[in-house]
Amino acid sequence: MEKVILAVDDSGSLRQMVAFSLKAAGYQVIEAVDGQDGLDKAKNKTVDLVLTDQNMPIMDGLTLIANLRGLSSYQKVPILMLTTESSDEMKAKGKAAGANGWLVKPFDPKRLIEVVQKVIG
Amino acid sequence: METKNLPLTEFQCLLDDLSIHSANHLIEAEADLMQTSFLLGEAIERLTTSFMQINYAIQSQHDAFEKLMQDQAVPTNNIQKFTEFRDQINTEINAVVTGLQFQDLTSQLLARTMKRLNGLRDVLSGLSSEDEHQPTESDHDAVATLLKKVNESLSLRSSALQAGMRQQVTQKHMGSGDIELF
Numbered sequence: 001m002e003k004v005i006l007a008v009d010d011s012g013s014l015r016q017m018v019a020f021s022l023k024a025a026g027y028q029v030i031e032a033v034d035g036q037d038g039l040d041k042a043k044n045k046t047v048d049l050v051l052t053d054q055n056m057p058i059m060d061g062l063t064l065i066a067n068l069r070g071l072s073s074y075q076k077v078p079i080l081m082l083t084t085e086s087s088d089e090m091k092a093k094g095k096a097a098g099a100n101g102w103l104v105k106p107f108d109p110k111r112l113i114e115v116v117q118k119v120i121g
Numbered sequence: 122m123e124t125k126n127l128p129l130t131e132f133q134c135l136l137d138d139l140s141i142h143s144a145n146h147l148i149e150a151e152a153d154l155m156q157t158s159f160l161l162g163e164a165i166e167r168l169t170t171s172f173m174q175i176n177y178a179i180q181s182q183h184d185a186f187e188k189l190m191q192d193q194a195v196p197t198n199n200i201q202k203f204t205e206f207r208d209q210i211n212t213e214i215n216a217v218v219t220g221l222q223f224q225d226l227t228s229q230l231l232a233r234t235m236k237r238l239n240g241l242r243d244v245l246s247g248l249s250s251e252d253e254h255q256p257t258e259s260d261h262d263a264v265a266t267l268l269k270k271v272n273e274s275l276s277l278r279s280s281a282l283q284a285g286m287r288q289q290v291t292q293k294h295m296g297s298g299d300i301e302l303f
Contacts, residue, residue: 011225013165017218020173055229055289084226084290086298095303104298106222109215115300 002028003120004045008038008052008064009082014105018051018082021109022116035059039067046073049120054083054090062097069098078119082107127264136271140249147242151235158231165224172217179210219297229290240282247274 005027007018012033019029030047032038036059038052050068054061061081068074080101081094091102100119103112186203189195195203248271292298 009225011228013169014222014225016169016173017221020176021218084229084292086291091301099303101300101302103300105225105292106219106295106297108297109218111297111300115302118302 002026003048004028004030005049005051005116005120006030006032006038006042006047008032008035008050008056008061010034010053010056014053017109018107018112021107021112024109025113025116027116035061035064035067038064042068042074043071047077049116050074050077050079051082051116052079054081054085054094062093065094065097065099080115080119082112127261129264136248140245140247143245144242147238147245151238154231154235154238158228158235161224161227161231165221168221172221176214179214183207220295223295226290226292226295233286233289237282237286240285244275244278244282247271247278 005022007015007022007029008031009015009018010033015031015033019031022029030041030045032041034056035052038050039059042050050064052061052064059067061083065079065081068077068079078100079098080103081099082103082105083090084105086104094102101115103115186195190200190203
């Protein structure tokens with residue numbers, strides 16, 4: 001059965017590139033346009049991995065992670081940040097919020113797939 | 122003893138003009154950046170659509186060639202060539218996917234620059250005189266106080282602007298970024 005990944009990013013082009021790369025590797029992708037949309041879709045269907053941007057309107061990535069970790073069904077679901085942010089301070093915040101990893105944009109599809117496979121198989 | 126008057130009116134005019142001219146140029150710069158942002162947005166949309174279509178065509182071609190190979194309709198040396206081309210195409214596709222992420226980075230930088238220009242307009246508007254109690258041209262102390270007030274206002278507004286301008290994009294190239302698993 002295909003594993004499902006929730007990709008959250010306010011940039012349409014970035015979402016398309018993420019979805020393209022993950023689908024080519026055999027994953028099913030659900031797209032969300034911001035943190036709130038991501039949270040709504042995550043509540044609607046429990047996914048195998050969440051890949052989220054940080055800086056988004058309405059709800060940012062760190063808030064999304066905090067909200068997801070508050071849901072019993074998302075206590076152990078891996079969450080990766082995919083963001084332009086690269087400071088140690090932000091990474092520490094991400095880790096504290098419950099993120100399992102930090103990927104700095106732009107991403108290389110091959111490396112993204114390697115990480116996803118390592119995290120969820 | 123002769124008391125020289127300070128050219129206070131001229132000085133205030135200079136500040137007013139500086140504020141007005143700066144505002145006009147900043148509005149133009151903001152408009153240009155908005156247009157740039159719009160053009161980049163449209164460009165990425167077209168590039169992404171074309172990329173998807175090219176990829177679909179390549180995949181179809183690949184499937185058709187695989188079928189020919191299964192039917193043993195392709196000479197062995199061509200199969201080797203096909204494999205080389207396929208690997209090369211996959212490498213290039215990966216590079217394109219990384220490159221096409223430019224708009225996500227540039228749009229954030231443009232938005233930050235527009236925010237700064239807009240804020241700078243507010244900062245400079247503080248130069249313009251709105252105080253009805255202007256000192257007289259011979260009152261040097263009052264003039265000095267006024268200048269100090271203008272300077273402090275500039276400094277405060279500038280600091281407030283800077284405080285709201287956190288850098289979110291530090292990338293200097295389009296090579297793929299670091300990965301860290303916690």
